[in-house]
Amino acid sequence: MRAAVQRRYGPPSVLESSEIGLPLPGRGDVLVQVGAAAVHPGDYFVMTGEPYLVRLAFGLRRPRLGIPGRDLAGVVAAVGKDVTALRPGDEVFGWSTTGTLAEYACVPAGNLVSVPANLSIVSAAAVPTSAMTALQALRKIANVQPGQTVLVTGSSGGVGSFAIQIAKALGAEVTGVCSTHNVDLVRSLGADHVVDYTRTDFTRTEKRYDVILDNVEAQPLAVVRRALTPTGTLIPNSGRGGRWLGPLGRNIKARVLSGFTRQRLKPFLSVETHQDLLTLAEMLATGQVKPVIDRTYPLAEAADALRYVAAGHTRGKVVVTI
Numbered sequence: 001m002r003a004a005v006q007r008r009y010g011p012p013s014v015l016e017s018s019e020i021g022l023p024l025p026g027r028g029d030v031l032v033q034v035g036a037a038a039v040h041p042g043d044y045f046v047m048t049g050e051p052y053l054v055r056l057a058f059g060l061r062r063p064r065l066g067i068p069g070r071d072l073a074g075v076v077a078a079v080g081k082d083v084t085a086l087r088p089g090d091e092v093f094g095w096s097t098t099g100t101l102a103e104y105a106c107v108p109a110g111n112l113v114s115v116p117a118n119l120s121i122v123s124a125a126a127v128p129t130s131a132m133t134a135l136q137a138l139r140k141i142a143n144v145q146p147g148q149t150v151l152v153t154g155s156s157g158g159v160g161s162f163a164i165q166i167a168k169a170l171g172a173e174v175t176g177v178c179s180t181h182n183v184d185l186v187r188s189l190g191a192d193h194v195v196d197y198t199r200t201d202f203t204r205t206e207k208r209y210d211v212i213l214d215n216v217e218a219q220p221l222a223v224v225r226r227a228l229t230p231t232g233t234l235i236p237n238s239g240r241g242g243r244w245l246g247p248l249g250r251n252i253k254a255r256v257l258s259g260f261t262r263q264r265l266k267p268f269l270s271v272e273t274h275q276d277l278l279t280l281a282e283m284l285a286t287g288q289v290k291p292v293i294d295r296t297y298p299l300a301e302a303a304d305a306l307r308y309v310a311a312g313h314t315r316g317k318v319v320v321t322i
Helices: 041-048 054-056 122-127 127-139 158-169 180-188 221-227 248-258 274-285 299-310
Strands: 002-005 016-019 031-041 071-079 091-095 104-108 112-114 149-153 175-180 192-196 209-214 228-238 293-298 317-321
Touching: 002 299, 031 122, 031 127, 031 175, 031 299, 041 209, 041 299, 071 104, 071 122, 071 127, 071 228, 091 127, 091 221, 112 274, 122 293, 122 317, 127 158, 127 209, 127 228, 127 274, 158 175, 158 209, 175 180, 180 192, 180 317, 192 248, 209 221, 209 293, 221 228, 293 299
Parallel strands: 149 175, 149 209, 175 192, 209 228, 293 317
Antiparallel strands: 002 016, 031 071, 031 104, 031 317, 071 091, 091 112
């Protein structure tokens, strides 16, 4: 099968289109013929091996797994002996820890759910990591309640575009922060208010928010906290930082500061779960959430897709079609 393969850490140019062996599903696995695979900043960090902290999980000297990508959607080609909920021919989406930028991927059955009837394979592939991050941040970490005020920075990006819609589905009054170019998009996602950061600094207005999901972290914690209510929740979520530790230093600072204030400063690491994926599938089926697709690339241009994501100005999601 064809796959985008990397044999060393580095920029997108390290990816090669290669012919490799077909993976074989274990007893609890599903062999998926991949139709589309989304890419996001986390994939770029793993590909480059920076911050160096990621190498503790993915290989110190070279990538332990040579195929990038985590999110996928496609058709079940075969199932392991213990798999009963899925069968060949089913359209599924979910996540894999062994790479998705390939014609086939072996995925534990618990990492997959059926694609809603109203969703294309490309749109389904855009969902897992970014939408699950938004869902867990707002529902689990912030415990957003109807009537609360929620502000989302980077609201036109991958996580942000889902966060706007999920916060609305939870009954919140939602404000999105974005550039002039993306104001109409964010408003179309359901935002009650949109702040154009090129004209207005949300930290310098009189408005205070119960929850801030900061996907950009363009300003220090102390500055962003000014826009929180006295007992509000701030969730830093950019993933960017120093070359060695990435966002770890900022996250530790947020944890420490949280002990000295009534405000809750809650950096977190999203961990995919089957139940959250089912929740998202239901929200997609009912139209509460709709993926925004910025660009699609063929598998042979996977390096260009990751290069575009790394630039940091995506409108929604970037998807590689296979």
